[in-house]
Amino acid sequence: xxxxxxxxxxxxxxxxxxxxxxxxxxxxxxxxxxxxxxxxxxxxxxxxxxxxxxxxxxxxxxxxxxxxxxxxxxxxxxxxxxxxxxxxxxxxxxxxxxxxxxxxxxxxxxxxxxxxxxxxxxxxxxxxxxxxxxxxxxxxxxxxxxxxxxxxxxxxxxxxxxxxxxxxxxxxxxxxxxxxxxxxxxxxxxxxxxxxxxxxxxxxxxxxxxxxxxxxxxxxxxxxxxxxxxxxxxxxxxxxxxxxxxxxxxxxxxxxxxxxxxxxxxxxxxxxxxxxxxxxxxxxxxxxxxxxxxxxxxxxxxxxxxxxxxxxxxxxxxxxxxxxxxxxxxxxxxxxxxxxxxxxxxxxxxxxxxxxxxxxxxxxxxxxxxxxxxxxxxxxxxxxxxxxxxxxxxxxxxxxxxxxxxxxxxxxxxxxxxxxxxxxxxxxxxxxxxxxxxxxxxxxxxxxxxxxxxxxxxxxxxxxxxxxxxxxxxxxxxxxxxxxxx
Amino acid sequence: xxxxxxxxxxxxxxxxxxxxxxxxxxxxxxxxxxxxxxxxxxxxxxxxxxxxxxxxxxxxxxxxxxxxxxxxxxxxxxxxxxxxxxxxxxxxxxxxxxxxxxxxxxxxxxxxxxxxxxxxxxxxxxxxxxxxxxxxxxxxxxxxxxxxxxxxxxxxxxxxxxxxxxxxxxxxxxxxxxxxxxxxxxxxxxxxxxxxxxxxxxxxxxxxxxxxxxxxxxxxxxxxxxxxxxxxxxxxxxxxxxxxxxxxxxxxxxxxxxxxxxxxxxxxxxxxxxxxxxxxxxxxxxxxxxxxxxxxxxxxxxxxxxxxxxxxxxxxxxxxxxxxxxxxxxxxxxxxxxxxxxxxxxxxxxxxxxxxxxxxxxxxxxxxxxxxxxxxxxxxxxxxxxxxxxxxxxxxxxxxxxxxxxxxxxxxxxxxxxxxxxxxxxxxxxxxxxxxxxxxxxxxxxxxxxxxxxxxxxxxxxxxxxxxxxxxxxxxxxxxxxxxxx
Numbered sequence: 001x002x003x004x005x006x007x008x009x010x011x012x013x014x015x016x017x018x019x020x021x022x023x024x025x026x027x028x029x030x031x032x033x034x035x036x037x038x039x040x041x042x043x044x045x046x047x048x049x050x051x052x053x054x055x056x057x058x059x060x061x062x063x064x065x066x067x068x069x070x071x072x073x074x075x076x077x078x079x080x081x082x083x084x085x086x087x088x089x090x091x092x093x094x095x096x097x098x099x100x101x102x103x104x105x106x107x108x109x110x111x112x113x114x115x116x117x118x119x120x121x122x123x124x125x126x127x128x129x130x131x132x133x134x135x136x137x138x139x140x141x142x143x144x145x146x147x148x149x150x151x152x153x154x155x156x157x158x159x160x161x162x163x164x165x166x167x168x169x170x171x172x173x174x175x176x177x178x179x180x181x182x183x184x185x186x187x188x189x190x191x192x193x194x195x196x197x198x199x200x201x202x203x204x205x206x207x208x209x210x211x212x213x214x215x216x217x218x219x220x221x222x223x224x225x226x227x228x229x230x231x232x233x234x235x236x237x238x239x240x241x242x243x244x245x246x247x248x249x250x251x252x253x254x255x256x257x258x259x260x261x262x263x264x265x266x267x268x269x270x271x272x273x274x275x276x277x278x279x280x281x282x283x284x285x286x287x288x289x290x291x292x293x294x295x296x297x298x299x300x301x302x303x304x305x306x307x308x309x310x311x312x313x314x315x316x317x318x319x320x321x322x323x324x325x326x327x328x329x330x331x332x333x334x335x336x337x338x339x340x341x342x343x344x345x346x347x348x349x350x351x352x353x354x355x356x357x358x359x360x361x362x363x364x365x366x367x368x369x370x371x372x373x374x375x376x377x378x379x380x381x382x383x384x385x386x387x388x389x390x391x392x393x394x395x396x397x398x399x400x401x402x403x404x405x406x407x408x409x410x411x412x413x414x415x416x417x418x419x420x421x422x423x424x425x426x427x428x429x430x431x432x433x434x435x436x437x438x439x440x441x442x443x444x445x446x447x448x449x450x451x452x453x454x455x456x457x458x459x460x461x462x463x464x465x466x467x468x469x470x471x472x473x474x475x476x477x478x479x480x481x482x483x484x485x486x
Numbered sequence: 487x488x489x490x491x492x493x494x495x496x497x498x499x500x501x502x503x504x505x506x507x508x509x510x511x512x513x514x515x516x517x518x519x520x521x522x523x524x525x526x527x528x529x530x531x532x533x534x535x536x537x538x539x540x541x542x543x544x545x546x547x548x549x550x551x552x553x554x555x556x557x558x559x560x561x562x563x564x565x566x567x568x569x570x571x572x573x574x575x576x577x578x579x580x581x582x583x584x585x586x587x588x589x590x591x592x593x594x595x596x597x598x599x600x601x602x603x604x605x606x607x608x609x610x611x612x613x614x615x616x617x618x619x620x621x622x623x624x625x626x627x628x629x630x631x632x633x634x635x636x637x638x639x640x641x642x643x644x645x646x647x648x649x650x651x652x653x654x655x656x657x658x659x660x661x662x663x664x665x666x667x668x669x670x671x672x673x674x675x676x677x678x679x680x681x682x683x684x685x686x687x688x689x690x691x692x693x694x695x696x697x698x699x700x701x702x703x704x705x706x707x708x709x710x711x712x713x714x715x716x717x718x719x720x721x722x723x724x725x726x727x728x729x730x731x732x733x734x735x736x737x738x739x740x741x742x743x744x745x746x747x748x749x750x751x752x753x754x755x756x757x758x759x760x761x762x763x764x765x766x767x768x769x770x771x772x773x774x775x776x777x778x779x780x781x782x783x784x785x786x787x788x789x790x791x792x793x794x795x796x797x798x799x800x801x802x803x804x805x806x807x808x809x810x811x812x813x814x815x816x817x818x819x820x821x822x823x824x825x826x827x828x829x830x831x832x833x834x835x836x837x838x839x840x841x842x843x844x845x846x847x848x849x850x851x852x853x854x855x856x857x858x859x860x861x862x863x864x865x866x867x868x869x870x871x872x873x874x875x876x877x878x879x880x881x882x883x884x885x886x887x888x889x890x891x892x893x894x895x896x897x898x899x900x901x902x903x904x905x906x907x908x909x910x911x912x913x914x915x916x917x918x919x920x921x922x923x924x925x926x927x928x929x930x931x932x933x934x935x936x937x938x939x940x941x942x943x944x945x946x947x948x949x950x951x952x953x954x955x956x957x958x959x960x961x962x963x964x965x966x967x968x969x970x971x972x
Contacts, residue, residue, distance in 0.1 A: 062731050065607030073607075109608055110596030121551030121559075121785070122595055124926055212698055213784075213926040238785075238929035245548050298699075299607070299724075440610055440699040443724035 030386035032394070036468055040394055040461045043317055047457035052316065054449050056084065056309035057370075061299040061444045068296040069336035070102035070267040077292045081272035081308075081333045088316040090274030090331065097270040098346035100336050103130055106260030109297045109440070113233065116140055117254040119246065124236040125203065126297060127261040128187060129219035129339060131232035134201070138258035139164075139231065141200045145247035149186040153193060161198035164255055165190065168244055173209035177368065177430035183207045188221035191232045201231040203255065205240035210435035213238050217295050217438045219339055231259050269293070269335040271343045274312075276319040278327040278467065285356070286467040287330045287363045287421075288315065288459065291337030291412055298442030302433065306447060306455075307366035308333050314459035318467075325467035327361060334412040337367070341411060348415035360421040362466045362473050365410025366459065369436075370452045371429040376462065377403030379423040380473040387471040388424075391462055395426075398458050403427065422473035424466065426458050516872035518880070522954055526880055526947045529803055533943035538802065540935050542570065542795035543856075547785040547930045555779040555822035556588035556753040563778045567758035567794075567819045574802040576760030576817065583756040584832035586822050589616055592746030595783045595926070599719065602626055603740040605732065610722040611689065612783060613747040614673060615705035615825060617718035620687070624744035625650075625717065627686045631733035635672040639679060647684035650741055651676065652733075654726055659695035663854065663916035669693045674707035677718045687717040689741065691726035696921035699724050703781050703924045705825055717745050755779070755821040757829045760798075762805040764813040764953065771842070772953045773816045773849045773907075774801065774945065777823030777898055784928030788919065792933060792941075793852035794819050800945035804953075811953035813847060820898040823853070827897060834901035843905050848952045848959045850910040851896025852945065855922075856938045857915040862948065863889030865909040866959040873957040874910070877948055881912075884944050889913065908959035910952065912944050 032040070060080060067077040078095055085093045105111070105127055113125040141164045146152040148169040167190050171183035186204045194202045206216035215234045235243070246253050272292060278284060290307025294300020315331045318324070336342035351357045362380070376395050378388045385405060392402035408414065409423030417423050436442045466473065518526070546566060553563040564581055571579045591597070591613055599611040627650045632638040634655045653676050657669035672690045680688045692702035701720045721729070732739050758778060764770060776793025780786020801817045804810070822828035837843045848866070862881050864874045871891060878888035894900065895909030903909050922928045952959065 058731070062728060063605045065605065065728075108596070108598060110594070110598070112594060112596070119549045119551065211931050213929060214699070238927075238931050241929075241931055242548060242551075245544070299728075441724075443699060443727075445697050445724050445727055 028386060030390045032390050032465065032469065036465070037394065039321065040465055043460040043464055044398065044457040046317055047314065047460045048453050050313065050317070050453060050456065051449065053309040053313035053452050053456045054447065056312055057301055057305040057447065058444050059084065060305045060308065061301045065299045066296045067292065067294050067300060068104065069293040069339045069342065070100045070269050071104065074269060074293050074335060078270050078272050078335070081292055084312070085272065085274035085331070088312065089319050091277050093274045095270045095272050096346065096350060097268050098342065099266050100269040100339070100342055102264040102267045103262070103339065104264055105296060106133060106262055111233070111257070111259050113235070113255065113257045115246070115253065116256045118251045123239040124213045124215055125233045125239065126215040126217045127259050128217055128232045128234055130222065130228055131220065131259070131261045132228050132230055133260050133262050134231050134257055138256055139200060140254055140256040143243065143253040143255050145243065149190065152190065160194065162200050164201045164203055165194040165199045166203045166243055168205045168240055170205065171207055171209055171434060173431055173434065175374065175429050175431050176427070177433060180207065180434060187218055187234065191220055191228045191230060192223060192226070195228065195230055199230065201257070203233050203235055206234040206236055208237065208434045208437060208439065209432070211237050212439070212441060214439035214441055217297055227263065231257060231261070233257065233259070269343060271335050271347050272333040274331050276315050276324055276329040279324045280326040282328050283359050284327040285330045285360050286327055286463060287332055287360055287416070288365065288463055289332035289334060289412065290366050291343065292333040293336050293338055295338055295438050297440050298438065299444065300442060301444040302369040302436050302442050302446060303438065304337070304367045305444070306370035306452065310366045310370070310452065310455045310459055313456045314463055317456070317460045318464045325464055326470065327467040329463055329467050337412055341414060344412035344415050348419060357419050357421065360416060362422045362424055363409050363413045363416045364424040364426070365412045366426065366455070367410050367412070368428045368430050369433045370447045370455060371433070372451045372454050373398065373400050373426045373428050373458045375401050375403040375427040377407035377425045377427065378405050379407045379409070379417070380405065381422070381475045384471050384473050387469055391465045394461050394465065395458055398454055400426070400458060420475055422475070424462060426462060428455065514872060516876045518876050518951065518955065522951070523880065525807065526951055529946040529950055530884065530943040532803055533800065533946045534939050536799065536803070536939060536942065537935065539795040539799035539938050539942045540933065542798055543787055543791040543933065544930050545570065546791045546794065547787045551785045552782045553778065553780050553786060554590065554782040555825045555828065556586045556755050557590065560755060560779050560821060564756050564758050564821070567778055570798070571758065571760035571817070574798065575805055576801070577763050579760040581756045581758050582832065582836055583754050584828065585752050586755040586825070586828055588750040588753045589748070589825065590750055591782060592619065592748055597719070597743070597745050599721070599741065599743045601732070601739065602742045604737045609725040610699045610701055611719045611725065612701040612703045613745050614703055614718045614720055616708065616714055617706065617745070617747045618714050618716055619746050619748050620717050620744055624742055625686060626740055626742040629729065629739040629741050631729065635676065638676065646680065648686050650687045650689055651680040651685045652689045652729055654691045654730055656691065657693055657695055657920060659917055659920065661860065661915050661917050662913070663919060666693065666920060673704055673720065677706055677714045677716060678709060678712070681714065681716050685716065687743070689719050689721055692720040692722055694723065694920045694923060694925065695918070697723050698925070698927060700925035700927055703783055713749065717743060717747070719743065719745070755829060757821050757833050758819040760817050762801050762810055762815040765810045766812040768814050769845050770813040771816045771846050772813055772949060773818055773846055773902070774851065774949055775818035775820060775898065776852050777829065778819040779822050779824055781824055781924050783926050784924065785930065786928060787930040788855040788922050788928050788932060789924065790823070790853045791930070792856035792938065796852045796856070796938065796941045796945055799942045800949055803942070803946045804950050811950055812956065813953040815949055815953050823898055827900060830898035830901050834905060843907065846902060846907040848908045848910055849895050849899045849902045850912070851898045852912065852941070853896050853898070854914045854916050855919045856933045856941060857919070858937045858940050859884065859886050859912045859914050859944045861887050861889040861913040863893035863911045863913065864891050865893045865895070865903070866891065867908070867961045870957050870959045873955055877951045880947050880951065881944055884940055886912070886944060906961055908961070910948060912948060914941065
């Protein structure tokens with residue numbers, strides 16, 4: 001209702017202010033000044049011809065590699081981030097530290113898991129983030145097989161006490177990655193139900209869309225800050241198929257595992273920040289970025305070295321312009337995203353503390369790999385929509401469709417989104433993202449240079465225009481009225 | 487020269503015996519009797535509609551899984567083979583044991599390898615078969631990078647004493663797998679040169695055509711029965727890229743490894759044999775098969791569960807005919823192929839001992855995965871070529887081209903080929919075989935059921951016709967003259 005009402009109000013205001021009283025839906029057309037358009041198009045062209053983002057992600061994955069939140073490797077990644085931002089000419093480069101409860105695998109990226117009955121053979125499996133270790137001598141137990149999470153949730157009758165619960169949901173691949181949420185329930189919540197029923201541990205088919213013999217790791221959920229006391233592991237898709245085949249034969253199946261995972265106490269993580277300072281309103285901030293941490297089994301090239309590299313490269317190209325845009329572009333390389341958006345929360349809390357939340361005029365994160373961008377979505381006040389549509393028209397030459405005005409902006413934007421900061425998102429083709437996500441296979445060779453360059457072009461145009469156009473993207477404060485596009 | 491001469495002789499003989507004196511090159515057309523053709527075509531049709539081969543390879547990889555030569559797992563595979571052959575109605579099912587020097591990884595399928603300088607991060611790597619272990623505390627040494635095997639072989643000047651040699655040859659993918667031999671030189675012989683130069687160990691880019699983060703294992707060579715005293719490992723392609731990138735920066739690179747590989751003394755391996763006994767000439771043998779052993783890191787689905795399954799299924803379908811073919815079809819599931827064709831040699835030696843080498847009228851192995859067959863090659867006496875061409879015409883309906891008359895018959899046929907046994911081969915499309923070969927990713931889900939069924943159809947037709955047609959495929963004995971096709 002509020003949306004409809006304010007749209008009505010905006011329409012009225014817009015009418016009186018409009019030079020060309022042509023209405024498209026609730027709002028008139030906004031035209032980007034010719035010189036600004038030219039600059040944006042020049043940025044796009046430069047980006048398409050540049051290897052900068054590929055160089056950045058190659059540097060990160062070569063010189064740092066895996067960088068689990070809270071580990072010395074993540075600290076090395078922060079040092080890398082500071083040095084790289086300075087090297088690229090960013091201003092106000094700094095680290096904002098925050099405390100983090102450290103979880104690690106404890107031993108190595110190789111975990112020993114095997115079927116011991118009826119057909120002994122090794123499995124490729126990996127502990128999920130937050131899981132507990134097995135007893136020191138390992139754990140061998142009978143397997144209770146569930147075809148999917150719903151079956152498991154609803155089956156309170158079967159006695160799983162002292163047994164290993166296996167949940168076999170399959171994930172559907174798609175451009176949007178929409179299958180991730182449903183398939184991820186078993187990863188996030190399976191252990192809670194299993195532990196409540198006295199299970200000795202939980203195994204799941206990896207949340208992923210590939211058929212490679214890699215297990216996909218990822219964090220479990222901690223409802224009411226509860227932490228697991230049992231081992232929780234993902235097994236590779238071919239191994240899940242094997243377990244399924246054995247289960248179908250109805251014979252007693254046993255699995256043995258030996259894991260060392262656990263919580264290691266409080267350590268330091270941090271967000272790395274750099275800015276292209278605005279020429280007119282340096283206090284107004286367009287915040288973009290990716291997350292710097294990665295899982296320990298891959299090298300975090302797609303997740304999320306790509307997002308780090310794309311947004312750094314886009315901002316650097318904007319910084320190279322003869323004139324900075326009106327507002328400040330702030331690149332944030334978030335720490336500790338994988339383990340629960342810890343860096344994103346710390347960033348938002350720090351902005352509440354320094355009173356600058358409202359200065360964030362737009363936020364957007366790249367955290368979905370490096371395939372081509374196909375859609376541009378926003379969440380801005382309705383009066384500003386025509387200007388965002390105009391940005392959308394510029395992005396169209398890169399093959400990007402205009403999406404809706406309900407964008408979340410990306411995982412690390414969730415806290416800012418919640419606080420009312422306007423959002424934008426440039427959605428990448430995610431049809432094979434979950435082939436590589438959270439596996440050893442997340443390496444830089446999986447990035448297609450031309451597709452990554454298209455990403456940088458889109459980010460450079462969108463970020464530049466969002467920071468340059470004299471339009472307020474924000475929702476009006478209580479008591480204010482939205483300002484129309486100018 | 488001998489070929490040309492005998493072709494001339496055969497031409498003369500063929501002329502006098504021929505009912506239809508039409509010459510194609512040196513020989514007349516051979517027509518398969520109509521009823522026999524019908525039977526062959528019926529077999530093909532049955533095979534195309536059958537899941538038998540897929541069921542067999544699924545059974546092997548599920549109930550046994552990896553089965554390294556000489557291990558208890560390979561012994562379980564022999565038990566499986568005996569039971570499966572009996573279940574399928576084969577006769578004379580038996581195991582022929584032979585002694586084997588056992589090599590194992592010693593610890594687990596996960597080996598600890600990491601770059602320690604300048605950019606510490608773990609690598610996905612695996613010991614090659616025959617390699618020695620590191621010292622108990624592990625081995626850390628500087629890396630000397632070579633772009634390819636030739637560079638390494640020719641560079642006697644560089645001091646590699648106490649260092650780790652890395653060789654980075656890339657393999658070319660193709661339908662025929664022709665790139666394997668050249669790329670494999672570094673795997674087979676790299677250690678010999680490195681050890682002679684005092685190197686502490688050898689690392690190679692995996693011999694394979696994929697970009698997955700799996701290392702490809704495989705046996706090294708043992709010239710003059712010499713065995714390695716140094717660790718020898720393959721690293722995954724993305725990790726080899728990483729090593730290459732670091733090497734290009736010119737900084738000192740160090741790698742640390744800890745491996746447990748080594749020789750464990752003499753054990754027992756064996757070949758499993760089953761027969762479809764011939765109705766007229768039971769003593770004459772068409773020998774087909776695959777190898778039963780596999781590498782320890784995968785499940786040996788493509789290499790060579792597929793070959794075992796395809797040839798067993800083809801022979802079983804022939805055995806189900808109302809009348810067995812004239813000659814015996816012998817299916818041999820060879821042991822210990824991967825570690826040096828030990829089962830194949832044992833089989834050939836046993837046949838020399840029992841005087842039945844000459845009774846082998848044709849040999850052929852399936853050991854190149856389960857993609858569609860595209861070519862039929864032979865090595866038979868020239869008088870028998872028209873009959874093989876006729877078999878080729880039957881195979882053409884499956885999309886199979888007629889190849890030359892210089893087939894080797896497959897790895898486990900090498901000793902029999904050497905002894906003059908006629909050979910045939912049904913070449914599979916190998917363009918992605920080396921994506922999976924000798925990796926954890928060699929699992930049954932990689933097999934396309936329809937392609938495997940085409941394999942069985944081709945093998946059933948070829949094997950049936952080779953055993954049924956009244957044509958002698960063998961080279962004439964000294965003093966004999968080749969018999970023309972009838």
